[in-house]
Amino acid sequence: MNLIGHFKPHRILLACCLALSVIVTQAAYNPLFPDFPGPYCESVRQCCSDRQDSCSLRIADTLCYCDSFCERDHSPDCCPDYQTFCKGLPPPPPLTTCLHNGKYYNYSQTMRENCNTCKCGAEGRMTCTNDVCITDEALVHNVNLISSSLGWEARNHSEFWGRTLKEGLKLRLGTLEPSFKVKSMARLTNKATTIPRHFNAVNHWGLNDEIVDQGWCGTSWVVSTTSVASDRFAVHSKNREVVQLSPQHILSCARRSRGCNGGHLDVAWRFLNKYGVVDDDCYPYNPKETQCRIHHTKDLLKAGCAPPTNVPRRDFYSTGPAYSLNNETDIMIEIMESGPVQATMRVYRDFFSYSRGVYRHSAASRSEDFGFHSVRLVGWGEEAGYNPIKYWIAANSWGDWWGEDGYFRILRGSNECLIEDYVLAAWPYVYDDIKDNRRGRRGRRAHHRH
Incomplete structure (x- = not known):
């Protein structure tokens, strides 16, 4: 089945727009995206079953949707707060950066520190495994x-x-x-x-x-x-x-x-x-x-x-x-x-x-x-x-x-x-x-x- 045929042109346009801005992967109130503060689905208290073009809200110069059709094909044109408001899921952690040993790392970025692996997590915290290495500079x-x-x-x-x-x-x-x-x-x-x-x-x-x-x-x-x-x-x-x-x-x-x-x-x-x-x-x-x-x-x-x-x-x-x-x-x-x-x-x-x-x-x-x-x-x-x-x-x-x-x-x-x-x-x-x-x-x- 050709899924592209089920999208209207403006939905395809929106998908591209949102993918570029990375908005759709964030909670509605993510402070890293002040140009699109939301809320969306929550503002009209509307969540629709199946694909309903009327179940939409304007975002920038296009629309985002609050219908369940986007779940079926993982479409990126859902409103940013669809998962949190319509599905009751907790919001994902906000994107942030971690300062570690004088260097900045993006959210979820990993790095090796001798024999240990470190990962940048929520709230700017870098978490690392704690294995004893064969050797290190301190030894x-x-x-x-x-x-x-x-x-x-x-x-x-x-x-x-x-x-x-x-x-x-x-x-x-x-x-x-x-x-x-x-x-x-x-x-x-x-x-x-x-x-x-x-x-x-x-x-x-x-x-x-x-x-x-x-x-x-x-x-x-x-x-x-x-x-x-x-x-x-x-x-x-x-x-x-x-x-x-x-x-x-x-x-x-x-x-x-x-x-x-x-x-x-x-x-x-x-x-x-x-x-x-x-x-x-x-x-x-x-x-x-x-x-x-x-x-x-x-x-x-x-x-x-x-x-x-x-x-x-x-x-x-x-x-x-x-x-x-x-x-x-x-x-x-x-x-x-x-x-x-x-x-x-x-x-x-x-x-x-x-x-x-x-x-x-x-x-x-x-x-x-x-x-x-x-x-x-x-x-x-x-x-x-x-x-x-x-x-x-x-x-x-x-x-x-x-x-x-x-x-x-x-x-x-x-x-x-x-x-x-x-x-x-x-x-x-x-x-x-x-x-x-x-x-x-x-x-x-x-x-x-x-």
């Missing part, structure tokens, strides 16, 4: 205000701007609170030895210093596991097996994986021990949940992977059972003799804004919410002074744009953020040991475990 300012005594500096990372703290704790971390199985892992005590004041395993063995960016996917539990295992393959094979193991293999194929919602460390290490993994070139990391594409094989060639060039390996890369370290000294000796280890820490809001220095949790973080995160401990050092500040050197998994080129330093010896509570490692089954491993070898230093 960075407060940390830097006390940086000389705190020991580290903060800055706004654009990657985190506009994100809520809940998003950060869920998607930028990913290690679930250590389970009983992690806490009860076999502990290794290292024999006493001379420990230097400074040591960096990456420099000492020439390890790959590339920093993985886990993206917005809670996978630190698997990224840190495969990164530590990769380092140890290089160390224990004397650089014959330099490989970057695939976190995606575990992420997609482990039965107890929760994808981007996080996972337990014992799941990752058990998968490495029981099944082994392929290299990252064969199964590239993709920061999202995907279906497992490797089934019923532990053969690199059958899995469609290119064989390594330095050794005739056919088996997947696997490790012995994971073990934990007891204390600061044990951790240092383990790194110095066997390569980087995996550490779990509590992450508070201020850690996201870390830029450089020796980190410790500060009172500048106004939220007590925290999450668990797994990182690679690659070494240690001291900052000279009257009271030397001891620190760990750790590789994060947020890309090299964060922190000190992807690394950070954190207080050592005081269990800052529980960094020394859950420290894990495993012995890799390098190619020369594969036959021995198949006979059930558990590692050359098993007699040191308690």
